[in-house]
Amino acid sequence: MDALVVAGKTYSSRLLVGTGKYKDFAQTRAAVEASGAEIVTVAIRRTNIGQNPGEPSLLEALPPSRFAILPNTAGCYSAQDAVRTLRLARELLDGHSLVKLEVLGDPHTLYPNVVETLDAARTLVKEGFEVMVYTSDDPIIAKQLEEIGCVAVMPLASLIGSGMGILNPWNLQIIIANAKVPVLVDAGVGTASDAAIAMELGCDGVLMNTAIASAKDPVLMASAMKKAVEAGREAYLAGRMAKKLYSASPSSPTGGVIVPAQNKAA
Amino acid sequence: MLSLTVNGERRRFDSPLTAAELIASLQLAGKRVALERNGEIVPRGQFDQQHLLDGDRIEIVIAVGGG
Numbered sequence: 001m002d003a004l005v006v007a008g009k010t011y012s013s014r015l016l017v018g019t020g021k022y023k024d025f026a027q028t029r030a031a032v033e034a035s036g037a038e039i040v041t042v043a044i045r046r047t048n049i050g051q052n053p054g055e056p057s058l059l060e061a062l063p064p065s066r067f068a069i070l071p072n073t074a075g076c077y078s079a080q081d082a083v084r085t086l087r088l089a090r091e092l093l094d095g096h097s098l099v100k101l102e103v104l105g106d107p108h109t110l111y112p113n114v115v116e117t118l119d120a121a122r123t124l125v126k127e128g129f130e131v132m133v134y135t136s137d138d139p140i141i142a143k144q145l146e147e148i149g150c151v152a153v154m155p156l157a158s159l160i161g162s163g164m165g166i167l168n169p170w171n172l173q174i175i176i177a178n179a180k181v182p183v184l185v186d187a188g189v190g191t192a193s194d195a196a197i198a199m200e201l202g203c204d205g206v207l208m209n210t211a212i213a214s215a216k217d218p219v220l221m222a223s224a225m226k227k228a229v230e231a232g233r234e235a236y237l238a239g240r241m242a243k244k245l246y247s248a249s250p251s252s253p254t255g256g257v258i259v260p261a262q263n264k265a266a
Numbered sequence: 267m268l269s270l271t272v273n274g275e276r277r278r279f280d281s282p283l284t285a286a287e288l289i290a291s292l293q294l295a296g297k298r299v300a301l302e303r304n305g306e307i308v309p310r311g312q313f314d315q316q317h318l319l320d321g322d323r324i325e326i327v328i329a330v331g332g333g
Contacts, residue, residue: 018331018332018333019331019332019333020330020331020332020333021331021333022331028331041332041333042329042330042331042332043329043330043331043332043333044300044327044328044329044330045327045328045330046273046274046325046326046327047273047292047294047297047299047326047327047328049272049273049275049292049294049326057297057298057328057329058328058329058330058331059298059328059329069329071329072332072333074332074333084302084305087307088300088302088307088325088327089300089329091300091301091307091309091310092298092299092300092327092328092329093329160333187333207333208333209332209333210333
């Protein structure tokens with residue numbers, strides 16, 4: 001498959017995965033391996049002081065030497081909180097600048113607050129962050145985020161954790177057609193066909209978490225998603241046939257049939 | 267005596283301490299953490315020199331699973 005390029009860096013996988021909602025770090029690692037993802041998202045949270053000091057950490061299971069760790073701002077509802085979280089993330093990851101910005105609007109739908117997102121993106125770009133930004137599927141906002149200097153625009157397919165699939169392929173197509181930076185579907189993918197459809201539309205990649213972590217067999221679903229993203233990308237590059245209601249052109253030869261064609265009019 | 271708010275919890279210490287000493291006292295030495303003092307990042311390389319003052323608000327964060 002052709003490579004994904006984000007902020008000048010090349011990645012062989014177009015599937016990006018989250019690391020939340022797994023049973024344990026062993027399952028997280030197994031699912032990430034099966035997905036083939038190179039970019040994996042993590043959240044930034046307060047340490048549980050005094051609890052299980054010997055406990056292994058996520059970054060021991062997914063070492064930054066092996067994976068591109070993409071810290072997110074999940075749980076932030078203001079530009080200020082998102083910026084503060086990513087400054088901490090940059091320090092935590094030794095100056096690493098590639099981040100996922102998401103500023104949420106409310107805790108029920110987790111729909112993005114695009115006003116706060118635009119505000120945070122401006123500050124982060126100015127501070128030298130390479131911002132991959134989660135947003136709504138509004139083509140105007142997507143363009144504005146690109147113009148601010150975000151390195152990738154990541155519209156939702158449907159709400160975070162909903163598994164509802166791609167609800168507005170038309171908006172995604174407009175965003176893709178207008179973008180000069182990679183467009184990745186982030187959120188809403190439920191199963192492999194959703195990921196394939198996103199890629200067939202021309203998305204540069206797909207970011208998902210719940211679709212894998214909440215499957216009955218997450219490791220098997222991770223493998224399915226890897227194939228779906230590859231299949232969708234190849235189908236997009238191959239260029240699909242035109243749709244038509246019916247075809248007067250059968251796939252098999254019209255001549256040489258052992259029973260000659262009947263004259264239906266007779 | 268000094269009192270710090272660490273990750274939202276008030277904690278008392280008998281003698282002045284540095285960020286590095288706070289991290290050690292919380293059994294976090296050697297862990298990959300980032301620390302914020304009164305809203306400002308303290309770089310890891312400065313934990314040894316960063317003295318903490320009475321009333322400081324400290325946040326100590328790690329990476330956890332998330333989408």
